[in-house]
Amino acid sequence: MTVAIRRAAAEDVDWLVELLTNDDTEPYLRPLAAEDVGAEVERSIAEPERFGRFVVEVDGDRAGAMGFEQRSEVHRIAQLGGLAIHPDFRGRRIADEAARLLQRHLLVELGYHRLELACYGFNERAIRHAERVGFVREGVKRRAYLRHGEWQDAVLFSLLREDLHEC
Numbered sequence: 206m207t208v209a210i211r212r213a214a215a216e217d218v219d220w221l222v223e224l225l226t227n228d229d230t231e232p233y234l235r236p237l238a239a240e241d242v243g244a245e246v247e248r249s250i251a252e253p254e255r256f257g258r259f260v261v262e263v264d265g266d267r268a269g270a271m272g273f274e275q276r277s278e279v280h281r282i283a284q285l286g287g288l289a290i291h292p293d294f295r296g297r298r299i300a301d302e303a304a305r306l307l308q309r310h311l312l313v314e315l316g317y318h319r320l321e322l323a324c325y326g327f328n329e330r331a332i333r334h335a336e337r338v339g340f341v342r343e344g345v346k347r348r349a350y351l352r353h354g355e356w357q358d359a360v361l362f363s364l365l366r367e368d369l370h371e372c
Contacts, residue, residue: 206263208302210271210310213246213258221246221260221270230289232353233328237287245272254315261290261303268294271307273320281318283311288331304338312366319365325350326358335362339369 213221222239224230242258249258254275261269269290276282285307290300311317322340324331336342340362348356 208299209262210259210303210306212249213260217260218243218246220267224270224289224291229292263294263299268299271303273311283317283320285320285322300334301338312369319363322362323359326360332360340364
């Protein structure tokens with residue numbers, strides 16, 4: 206099994222919308238309108254060092270999505286988010302391998318110093334994933350996000366270039 210990531214292209218937009226708005230995925234991601242996905246793909250192509258919407262592939266088949274956005278140019282910080290693996294591909298640690306590929310791309314190839322991510326406090330699967338792929342838990346933003354009518358905590362993580370095991 207070969208896991209790869211690539212920048213999303215226009216022909217991926219419908220597939221991404223379906224994945225990111227699926228009833229099994231949507232509760233765990235920030236709200237995203239279908240028209241925003243196309244705009245994100247365009248921005249990813251136009252600003253490759255500042256923004257990225259990626260497709261995760263397994264043996265050439267689309268299996269998931271992930272992304273990043275530059276938070277600070279001066280301090281070389283990127284915010285990660287939007288990780289979703291299609292239900293047909295779950296349970297094989299595909300997200301772990303894809304996350305490591307994105308980490309290396311951002312920290313080594315693009316020269317970021319720090320990667321940050323936040324996930325809903327109720328998303329135990331995302332919390333376990335972040336810890337498995339080397340992120341360090343930094344804290345909790347209490348009742349930070351209004352999601353489906355209820356305030357949710359956000360668990361905060363970071364990863365520094367020196368945290369990578371194989372630079």
